[in-house]
Amino acid sequence: MSLLERVSHFFDKYRQNDGKGEHILKLLRQNISSSFKKSSIVKYTKYQEVPEDEFSGWLSLLFEERGLERLTTEQTEDIRQQFCVCLKRIEESSCVALWEYWLRPVLNPISALLIVDVQNDFISGSLALKNCPAGEDGEEVVSVIQELLSKKMFSVVAYSFDWHPSDHCSFVDNVSLYPLHSSSQVTAEKAKVFDVVVYDKIPIIDQVLWPRHCVMNSWGAELHKDLTVRKIKLLVT
Secondary structure: HHHHHHHHHHHHHHHOOOHHHHHHHHHHHHHHHHHHHHHHHOOOOOOHHHHHHHHHHHHHHHHOOOOOOOHHHHHHHHHHHHHHHHHHOOOOOHHHHHHHHHHHHHOOOOOEEEEEOHEEEEEHOOOHHHHOOOOOOHHHHHHHHHHHHHHOOEEEEEEOOOOEEEOOOOOOHHHHHHEEOOOOOOOOOOOOOEEEEEEOOOOOOOEEEEOOOOOOHHHOEEOOOOOOOOOOOOOOO
């Protein structure tokens, strides 16, 4: 078993400890950053330089600040040895990997909220969810999103848009604009919403037909009026 695997294995065992391990690890994650800054190891720019006794001191501080049950001597020694060996003696690439994929994400985690297609046409417009087979009221999600946004829990908030040109081939009223393949069971004259037509393109396209919706720069493509929109710093089209 490699040194990195040994570190992971230890925490897997600890996570399963009488059902309490997961809760303890959550508390530790919340407290790692503050305890790290208060400990003596913050002065070291390279983890290979951290003395073993100072690393042990940080580990003790990490638990004490949260009032968690102290690790046993055996547990403390196990973590100390594994971390110190990993951070001081493994090859440079493994040390960098340990920092990049475990320590740094824990010390400075990034969270994101992705708000998907909360647009007028899906809520009260031409393709409202309440008029679809599921019969759901799309407007109900707005208050849930608002509550999440009010808590300011996320480093990044992203909004997605369904965004069609007016002549899009998925609109039922545009079927006659494109040639149908001979295999299409539905003709342009008889096509209706939710039918599937086959367009004669390369490659051949099976296309579900929808009502005209979320046309670029239209009211239907706008986000719901009660949804708070943060200042958009980056727009991807």
